[in-house]
Every structure is written in structure tokens, then in C-alpha cells.
Amino acid sequence: MTTTAPDVERIREQIGLLVRAGDTRQLKVLRDQLKTLVDRNALAGRTAKYGAQPVRWVEERLKQTVWSKQREILNAVRDNRRVAVRSGHGVGKSWTAALVACWWLDTHPPGEAFVVSTAPTFSQVRAILWRYIRKHHRAGQLAGRVNQTEWLIDDELVGYGRKPADTDTDGFQGIHARYVLVVLDEACGIPEQLWTAADALATGPDCRILAIGNPDNPASHFRKVCMPGGSWHQMSISAFDSPNLTGEDVPEEMGAALVGREWVEEKAREWGEENPVYRSKVLGEFSEDGPNQVVRGSDIAACRTAWETRPPADKFLPVELGVDVGGGGDETVIRERRGFQAGREWRAHTDRPEQIAPLILQAIRETGATAVKVDSIGIGFGVIGELRNAEGRGEHRARITAVNVAEAASQPSKFMNLRAELWWELGRGLSESRGWDLATMANADTTVAQLLEPRWDVDPKGRVRVEPKDEIRKRLGRSPDNADALLLAFYAAGRTRVRWLG
Structure with a gap:
């Protein structure tokens, strides 16, 4: 309900009378009433001015500039009940989603509006979207207060970030408001059950859902939402849309925060333009899993x-x-593995054993590793000799294992050689079963890009054959050294089966 100027003036007069009379008992009540009326009048003014103009709201309330794709997202949420945005890396997707959330709550009445956000993990909810919401809230001096994952106005909860259990379809129940905005951040990692729960919140004509994220999982529900012909309004943001590549005029500070041409060209060389990681991170598009x-x-x-x-x-x-x-x-790569978790990485462009061995010794000291598995083909044989000599001098106590991937597999009737067994049982098997944790792995994008490159077929004996490294290098112009080091880190001689890690 909109209040009028006479309402405000009447309460101010009453406050003046109480002050002159020295009656302080009712002062706090009247002052709270006055603040509420002033806030409601201000909100009514903002709704009229900015409710249909989110871009203008950002520019005038927050004193920020939004570039063309950000403007498109803001207007798409205004005009469509459900919006799905496939986004490449470094284009400000979560920053923009936070702008949408703040505009929503600043132009709709408390009690009638609510914002719900979720992400694949609670740490992502708190550290990504809500960190940006807090920044926007401070920049615009918006109503109420925002903590790590909640927004309150006059002690009324008007927005929160949550991560219910993946199977909890009731995780967002209890929210009843005319204007509900649901933000699904990092949408590819959100399971279908939570999409169902989010959809149940936004049933009214004035409700909205914004799903935004990097399209890196072709089996996700996000991919289904983004299929042609669906009911969602769809957008795609490529690194090539960035002002740094299009020449769109933006403030220098904004340009410095967005993806640039140098990074795009570097990733084209490093990953290859057909690689799924390139398509996801650079083009903002899904890739199909190849047979x-x-x-x-x-x-x-x-x-x-x-x-x-x-x-x-x-x-x-x-x-x-x-x-x-x-x-x-090729590059020499050392990969740390701590139980089921892939960790740090050391790299050097050298093929001299006397230079490689000290790097491995450094990694042993830094990690406390008890075992080192070394590719023994070619130069690796000399490296193993250096490490065993160092062991004899008391420089380390790790077990050194030579691994020749051209040798017979531990399951020779199933795999052509040990390389095929490593890639199939560890690379494929641990990924299928989520038997390894790659979330905090150093140099993750490049390593994953390499993991996705090798192809397989069957040899004349019906055994699994994995594309040799030389053929990959010939086909792509680069070698999967980081991925091979990862597989060696998880390998135990003679035991590649997934059950060993269970």
C-alpha cells in the first residue's frame, strides 16, 4: 500500500509534539512508523522508475556500467519467466546474476518479493553469488542488511542462498510470495531434483527463474533446458562476445576484469578449438560425449x-x-595424489635426467610422498636411475616404480597394453564412479582437456586399444603429458581396477 506525503507529515508533527512535551515513551514507535512510511514511499518511487528498467537501475542506483550481454540478461529476466544462460569463462556471469537479484529486491515490496539462490555446493553459494550481492548492496546502499547468505529488511527475511541435499525436492518449501526470483548459479552442477524444487517456487506469472553457468556437462539437466525448442528463453555468451574482443566501449576497470584475446588465443593453442573444455570455457557451448x-x-x-x-x-x-x-x-609433468584427491603439479621443459630428478626430489620433500611412479620409456629410464642413486645417498625414502605403458596389461585378454588399461580403468573408471576428486587439482582445465582427447577402439583380438601418445600428438599437435602424469599418480603396479580405490 502506497502512503502519501500527508501521512508522513502527520507523524512528523506528532513526533515534534512529543519532543516538546518531553514524552519519550512513544517516540521510538512513531519514529519506526515514520521510517517505514518513508521507505515505502521510496520503494514505490523506485518501482515506478526502475521496475521495468533494470539497466537504468544498475546505472543510477549502483553507478555501474553493464556491457551489452549483461544488459541482455537483465532485460531477459524482466520479460521472461525462465531464462537459461550458457556462459563462457570470464564474462561476469555471477556478477550479473547478483545484479538481477539486487534489482529484484530493490524494486519489489518486502513481504511480496523473495530471492532464492542455489549452486552445486554451499561454498559456491556463499563465496560467489552472495559475495557479489554484498558488494552491490554496499555500492547502492540498498535497504536492509546482507550477511553471508541472507538479506533482511526490517528483520524480515527477503532473500537467501541455500544448498539443499541433491535429493531434497522439498528443500525450498515454505516460501510464498507474489514476486519470487530463483537464481540457479553454476547451473550445470545442479541436479534435476533441485530444478524441480526451484520450479515449484516460481509458479506465478510474476515469478522468475534465472539459470546461468558454464556448459561443461552434456548429461546435466541444464543441457536439457538449453535444448532447442524448449520453453526457456535461452542465451549464450562466448568469450568472443567480450568487449575486449568486440571493441565495445566499456570502462577500463571493467575491461580489465573480463576475458581478453590473449587468453582465448592461448587456450586455442593449449586445448584445441574442438576440445570440449574449449567449447565450454571459451564458446559457452555444450559438447556431446563422443562414442x-x-x-x-x-x-x-x-x-x-x-x-x-x-x-x-x-x-x-x-x-x-x-x-x-x-x-x-614434450613437457615433464609431476602430479601429486593424496588418496582420492588430485593435488599439486610441477612442470619443466627439459628432457635431461639430471635436471628432472632434482625437481622430483623437491616434490617428494614438499608432499611427503611415499611412492613415485615414473614413465620409464626413453628418458624416463635415466630419471629412475638418478632417483635410485639419490635414495642410496639418503636424499629420499620414497619407493620408485618404473612404469612402461607399452608392456602387457594386468588383464591381457581385455586390454591391448598397460596404457589402454590405465586410461580405461583409471581415467574412464574413476570418472564414471566419481572415484577421484579433481575439484582442487592444480592446472585443472588443461589436465581435463587432455583427459577428454584420447579415442579408443578394439584391436583384432577384441581388446580395448587406446590411441597412442604419438598419434594424439600427430592429430592435435600437442601431447597429453598432464593427463598421463595424473594417471600414473593413481596407478598401483598390477592393480588398476577401480575397486582398488574404493
Whole structure:
């Protein structure tokens, strides 16, 4: 209900009379009433001025500039009940989603409007979207107060971020308001059950759902939402849409925060333009899992989502290293593995054993690794010799294992060689079962891009054959050294079966 200027003046007169009379008992009540009336009048003015103009709201209330794709998102939420945005890396997707949430609550009456947000993990809810909401709230000096995941106006809860259990379809129940906005941030990692729960909140004609995220899982519900011919209003934001690549005029500070041409060109060389990670991170588009792809993007995506609760300590043992030794211009890569979790990485462009061995010794000291598995083909043989000599001098106590992936597999009737077994049982198997944690892995995008490259077929004996490294290098112009080091880190001689890690 909109109040009038006479209402405000009447209460001010009453306050003046009480002050002159020295009666303080009713002062607080009247002052609270006055604040409420003033706030309601201000809200009515903002609704009239900005309710249908979210871009103008950002520019005038927050004193911020929004670039063309951000303007498109803001207007799409204004005009459509359900909006799905596939977004590449570094284009400000969560920043924009936070703008939408703040505009929504600043132009709709408390009690009639509510914002709900979720993400694949609670830490993402708190550290991404709600961190930006807090920044916008401070910048515009908006009504109420915002903590880590809640917004309150006059002690009334008007918005929150939550991460219900993946199977909890009732996780958002109890919210009844005319104007409900649901934000599904990092939408690819949100399970279908929570989409169902979100949809149940936004049933009215004045409600909205914004789903926004990086399209990195072709088996996700987000992918279904983004299929052609659906009921959602769809958008895609590519790195090539960034003002830094189009030449769109934006403030220097904004340009510095957005993805640039140098990064895009670097990733084209590093990942390849047909790689699923490039298509997701750069183009903002989904990729299909190939029928002859050893490791599938839909499987690996789940392994990159952080665990909600920390697993028990024994899940982080043993601590071991895998070493893919560079030769012929390839990079030497050392990967740390702590139990089921992939960790740090060390790299060097050298094929000299006397230079590689000290790097491995450094990694042993930094990690406390008890075992090191080294690719023994070619130069690797010399590296193993250096490490065993260092062991004899008392420089480390780790067990050094030589791994020749060209040798026979532990299941010779199923796999052509040990390389095929490693890629199939570890790369494919651990990804399918979420048997490894790649969420905090160093150099994750490049390693995952390499994991998705090798192809497989069957040899004349009906055994699994995985594309050799030389053929991958010939086909793509680069070698999957980071991925090979990861597999070696998780390998135990003679035991590649997934059940070993269980």
C-alpha cells in the first residue's frame, strides 16, 4: 500500500509534539512508523522508475556500467519467466546474476518479493553469488542488511542462498510470495531434483527463474533446458562476445576484469578449438560425449564439484607422485595424489635426467610422498636411475616404480597394453564412479582437456586399444603429458581396477 506525503507529515508533527512535551515513551514507535512510511514511499518511487528498467537501475542506483550481454540478461529476466544462460569463462556471469537479484529486491515490496539462490555446493553459494550481492548492496546502499547468505529488511527475511541435499525436492518449501526470483548459479552442477524444487517456487506469472553457468556437462539437466525448442528463453555468451574482443566501449576497470584475446588465443593453442573444455570455457557451448571417447565430459564434470563435507582423513592417503617424463619437446609433468584427491603439479621443459630428478626430489620433500611412479620409456629410464642413486645417498625414502605403458596389461585378454588399461580403468573408471576428486587439482582445465582427447577402439583380438601418445600428438599437435602424469599418480603396479580405490 502506497502512503502519501500527508501521512508522513502527520507523524512528523506528532513526533515534534512529543519532543516538546518531553514524552519519550512513544517516540521510538512513531519514529519506526515514520521510517517505514518513508521507505515505502521510496520503494514505490523506485518501482515506478526502475521496475521495468533494470539497466537504468544498475546505472543510477549502483553507478555501474553493464556491457551489452549483461544488459541482455537483465532485460531477459524482466520479460521472461525462465531464462537459461550458457556462459563462457570470464564474462561476469555471477556478477550479473547478483545484479538481477539486487534489482529484484530493490524494486519489489518486502513481504511480496523473495530471492532464492542455489549452486552445486554451499561454498559456491556463499563465496560467489552472495559475495557479489554484498558488494552491490554496499555500492547502492540498498535497504536492509546482507550477511553471508541472507538479506533482511526490517528483520524480515527477503532473500537467501541455500544448498539443499541433491535429493531434497522439498528443500525450498515454505516460501510464498507474489514476486519470487530463483537464481540457479553454476547451473550445470545442479541436479534435476533441485530444478524441480526451484520450479515449484516460481509458479506465478510474476515469478522468475534465472539459470546461468558454464556448459561443461552434456548429461546435466541444464543441457536439457538449453535444448532447442524448449520453453526457456535461452542465451549464450562466448568469450568472443567480450568487449575486449568486440571493441565495445566499456570502462577500463571493467575491461580489465573480463576475458581478453590473449587468453582465448592461448587456450586455442593449449586445448584445441574442438576440445570440449574449449567449447565450454571459451564458446559457452555444450559438447556431446563422443562414442569413442575414453573419458567422457559428463563423467569428469561431477569429479570437479567440491565435496560438501570433508571426507575422513584416510581418504587422503597414500600420498604419491606420478611423473610423465618429457621427450622430443614434450613437457615433464609431476602430479601429486593424496588418496582420492588430485593435488599439486610441477612442470619443466627439459628432457635431461639430471635436471628432472632434482625437481622430483623437491616434490617428494614438499608432499611427503611415499611412492613415485615414473614413465620409464626413453628418458624416463635415466630419471629412475638418478632417483635410485639419490635414495642410496639418503636424499629420499620414497619407493620408485618404473612404469612402461607399452608392456602387457594386468588383464591381457581385455586390454591391448598397460596404457589402454590405465586410461580405461583409471581415467574412464574413476570418472564414471566419481572415484577421484579433481575439484582442487592444480592446472585443472588443461589436465581435463587432455583427459577428454584420447579415442579408443578394439584391436583384432577384441581388446580395448587406446590411441597412442604419438598419434594424439600427430592429430592435435600437442601431447597429453598432464593427463598421463595424473594417471600414473593413481596407478598401483598390477592393480588398476577401480575397486582398488574404493
